[in-house]
Amino acid sequence: MKKIAIIGFGGAGYQAAKEARRVDPTATIDVYSDTNIGPYNPMLMTYYVKGAIPYEAMFPFGSLEQIVRDLNLNFFANKPVTGLDPAAKLLKFGDGTTAQYDKILISTGACAVMPPLKGIDLPGVFKMRTAQDAVALKDALDKGEIKSALVIGASWVGIKVVEDMVAYGVPCTLVDGAKWMFYVAAFEETAKRAQKDLERKGVTVACEQMLDHIEQEDNGQLTAVMQNGRRFTADSIAVCIGVRMNVGFLKDSGLEINRGILVDETMRTNYDGIYAAGDCCEAMDTQCKIHRNIGVWLNANKQGKVAGANMAGEHMEFDANVLVNLAHYLDYDFISIGDISTCGPDDDVYEYEDETYYIRAVRSTNGIKCINVIGSADSNGLIKNAFVKAVENADADLDIQTRCFLQKKGFPDGFIDFLGGKSVD
Numbered sequence: 001m002k003k004i005a006i007i008g009f010g011g012a013g014y015q016a017a018k019e020a021r022r023v024d025p026t027a028t029i030d031v032y033s034d035t036n037i038g039p040y041n042p043m044l045m046t047y048y049v050k051g052a053i054p055y056e057a058m059f060p061f062g063s064l065e066q067i068v069r070d071l072n073l074n075f076f077a078n079k080p081v082t083g084l085d086p087a088a089k090l091l092k093f094g095d096g097t098t099a100q101y102d103k104i105l106i107s108t109g110a111c112a113v114m115p116p117l118k119g120i121d122l123p124g125v126f127k128m129r130t131a132q133d134a135v136a137l138k139d140a141l142d143k144g145e146i147k148s149a150l151v152i153g154a155s156w157v158g159i160k161v162v163e164d165m166v167a168y169g170v171p172c173t174l175v176d177g178a179k180w181m182f183y184v185a186a187f188e189e190t191a192k193r194a195q196k197d198l199e200r201k202g203v204t205v206a207c208e209q210m211l212d213h214i215e216q217e218d219n220g221q222l223t224a225v226m227q228n229g230r231r232f233t234a235d236s237i238a239v240c241i242g243v244r245m246n247v248g249f250l251k252d253s254g255l256e257i258n259r260g261i262l263v264d265e266t267m268r269t270n271y272d273g274i275y276a277a278g279d280c281c282e283a284m285d286t287q288c289k290i291h292r293n294i295g296v297w298l299n300a301n302k303q304g305k306v307a308g309a310n311m312a313g314e315h316m317e318f319d320a321n322v323l324v325n326l327a328h329y330l331d332y333d334f335i336s337i338g339d340i341s342t343c344g345p346d347d348d349v350y351e352y353e354d355e356t357y358y359i360r361a362v363r364s365t366n367g368i369k370c371i372n373v374i375g376s377a378d379s380n381g382l383i384k385n386a387f388v389k390a391v392e393n394a395d396a397d398l399d400i401q402t403r404c405f406l407q408k409k410g411f412p413d414g415f416i417d418f419l420g421g422k423s424v425d
Contacts, residue, residue: 002027004311005091005101007081008108008246011297012278012304014039014061016105019308019316021071027312029073030099032091034080037131038064043297045134046160049141050167058131084253086271103273103311106261107304108246110279110295112157114239119214124222124236128157129243137161140236141168149173150224150234152211154181156327158240162203163329173204173232175224177241180207185325185336187343187360189351190372197332206230211239243295245280258282260293265317267307275311277303287322287369287391288339294323320388326380333377337387338370350418356410361418367394368419379409383419390420 004020006013009031017029040058047053061067068075083092084104091099112129114120127133140146141164149165151158154176165172176183180191195205210227214237217223223233245260255269256262261276263283268275278300282291302318309316325336343362347369352359358374368390376383382405389396398406398420406416 002103002312003101004029005099005104006031007091007104007106008278008280009033009075010039010107010109010278010300011041012107012109012300012307013105014067015301015304016107016275016277016308016311017067017071017073019305020312021308023309023312023314029071030101031073031075032079032081033075033077036064036077038062038067040131041297042129045128045131046157046164049134049138049161049164051138055135058134080249082249084250084255084274086253086255086269086274089273101273104275105267105304105307105311106247106250106269106274106276106280107278107300107307108249108280109300110243110245112239113242113244115211115241117211117213119216119222120239122214122216122222124220125214125239126236127239128161137164137238141170146170146236148221148234149236149238150175150222150232151238151240152176152224153238153240153242154178154183154205154207155240155242156182156325158238159327159329161238161240162198166201166203166330171202173206173234174198175206175209175211175226175232177210178207181205182325182327182334182336185323185340185372186334187340187362187370187372189360190334190336190358190374193358193374194332194334198330201330206232211241243279245293247280258291262291263303265306265319266310266315267303267318268310275307277307283318283321285321285323285339286319286388288342292321292323294321296324296326322384322388322391324384328377332374333380334372334374335376335380335383336370336372337384338368338391340370342369350414352412352415354410359411359415361415363418367391376409379406379411382406386419394420396420 044058081091082094112127149172151161151174212225212227215223222237260282263276263281267277279295282293285292306316306318327334347362347364350361361371362369
């Protein structure tokens, strides 16, 4: 009987367990978690905070008890793995015990970055990464403890925390260290439009502000002091400046690790029988042909499924791995597809704006590089698929269904041509 271990039980871990159980109904599947709750979708946490969904809705696969029963898992709660011998396929635990397996999946995800700065651990300074974080923030808002808020980091999490504050009527300021919002995904022209929209809705935005430390005032408020000396005071401060892969316990294990664990198209690491999936790993980027961590819920679930199938004995590969950043907040939709860092001054630029869309896209003679679109919520999936197709084959034309759909949605012929298709009368 095959023995499979899954370390970490988020979306990737769940999908791996589900797929492994489908392929091998008789396998022993042990799951080790550093919590006692089931897999939840971090993207839904801010919706819970503002009251749009109940707590249970953050757990899209059902209760932990139901999952364990349906998939016949052995679940070890609050038992983090502290070390790994990948050659021996041996897990190590804090109490000195070990366990050996035929196949092991590392799906430990990522944690919020809290820089080691003075005042970062003061009461009222919080992060937003776990279900517990969401509960704590909602509790504070429901009790009326937050009368003003500062969000540090114009990240995809930061912007959703801003939305929560607006929903509660809490005056909010958003600051970021970069030159403009969504710096790693948005062209400056796109970011300016997003910032103006936020400011119209009453949110103060200040970029090029690097946090130096946090002070507590005599009245209990908090002041974030920037490196340039500027000061921002509020009742509460959310630090949303990024995430760090949870791979510290793998130090000196011999696994190939950059920021995350390097994996091939089957999610296998450089050791036979050891796999990784989700936010803790780096898979091959379809566009740039380099290992990259693309930490989105859809990727984590797909990677977990691929890993689970391969661990159980059925070959499966992960593909279509491109950078996608998506934000829906305060009735505003923004998507970025592709690697903006590859864009240069000699590339061809397409830009379009009307009452529905703002589009900015860049390509070179080697193919399309990056697309920013504002206002395309109901078309994002199709645009992404068209982008992937163009990356995989620069000479490929769009199929007739895609061209017609984009035209029906009001996208201009110039954009359709830029994606690789030809306009249809």
